[in-house]
Amino acid sequence: xxxxxxxxxxxxxxxxxxLLIYWRRLAKKERExxxxxxxxxxxx
Amino acid sequence: xxxxxxxxxxASVAAGLVMAFGVAPREVTQGNVQRxxxxxxxxxxxxxxxxxxxxxxxxxxxxRRDEAADRVAHASGEVGxxxxxxxxxxxxxxxxxxxxxxxxxxxRLTSVAILFVxxxxxxxxxxxxxxxxxxxxxxxxxxxxxxxxxxxxxFSVYWWRTLHQPPSLMxxxxxxxxxxxxxxxxxxxxxxxxxxAYFVARRVRLLRAEAEAVA
Numbered sequence: 001x002x003x004x005x006x007x008x009x010x011x012x013x014x015x016x017x018x019l020l021i022y023w024r025r026l027a028k029k030e031r032e033x034x035x036x037x038x039x040x041x042x043x044x
Numbered sequence: 045x046x047x048x049x050x051x052x053x054x055a056s057v058a059a060g061l062v063m064a065f066g067v068a069p070r071e072v073t074q075g076n077v078q079r080x081x082x083x084x085x086x087x088x089x090x091x092x093x094x095x096x097x098x099x100x101x102x103x104x105x106x107x108r109r110d111e112a113a114d115r116v117a118h119a120s121g122e123v124g125x126x127x128x129x130x131x132x133x134x135x136x137x138x139x140x141x142x143x144x145x146x147x148x149x150x151x152r153l154t155s156v157a158i159l160f161v162x163x164x165x166x167x168x169x170x171x172x173x174x175x176x177x178x179x180x181x182x183x184x185x186x187x188x189x190x191x192x193x194x195x196x197x198x199f200s201v202y203w204w205r206t207l208h209q210p211p212s213l214m215x216x217x218x219x220x221x222x223x224x225x226x227x228x229x230x231x232x233x234x235x236x237x238x239x240x241a242y243f244v245a246r247r248v249r250l251l252r253a254e255a256e257a258v259a
Contacts, residue, residue, distance in 0.1 A: 003076040004141040011080045011134040018130055026246050033253050
């Protein structure tokens with residue numbers, strides 16, 4: 001049977017991209033919340 | 045702690061890749077395309093774990109009305125849906141060169157598609173109900189009911205005639221293949237469980253911060 005490296009690359013590539021997107025989404029939300037918290041914090 | 049978990053997950057994913065491509069042998073009948081197993085199987089098993097944690101946390105929420113348990117269920121559902129979605133996609137990519145088709149409505153694939161749709165519905169339900177307490181209660185019930193599909197997915201290959209092969213790891217009598225395949229599979233399983241734990245810990249922290257910001 002041929003090795004079908006293209007399918008292997010597609011499976012690993014898709015997983016890597018999806019995990020990276022989710023990781024970045026979490027980081028973005030954290031930054032947004034931090035900015036909101038700074039805005040809400042009373043100024044001294 | 046979350047950061048340490050993240051580094052541990054990253055290191056184990058790197059180790060998993062080395063095992064999958066550097067240590068595991070080329071499979072005799074399928075060739076190198078069989079290496080998809082080292083990402084497909086851990087994704088599916090980690091998603092089982094995610095949905096079991098979701099169901100247990102939902103049960104705790106229903107009994108104690110503990111918001112922390114609801115946050116764990118929510119986070120676990122989100123990561124579980126991503127993992128099972130990727131498990132289905134990688135399985136489909138693996139199926140094309142080996143079975144000759146991207147998809148077939150056999151018992152294993154159909155039951156796992158139902159699992160994916162039910163938990164996707166779980167996340168949608170959370171987003172559509174504005175009252176947080178009511179959303180948590182309804183989702184807890186759905187999360188527990190949907191978990192009943194997990195044994196159906198796992199044992200479907202024994203109960204019905206399917207195109208899908210029997211389980212590799214979680215089967216009666218344990219793993220029967222070569223240790224050169226078992227170890228890469230185990231290292232990747234640990235990597236995906238750590239990745240799951242890292243994402244859930246980070247998402248729970250975020251959900252708590254969101255709740256505090258709204259209050």
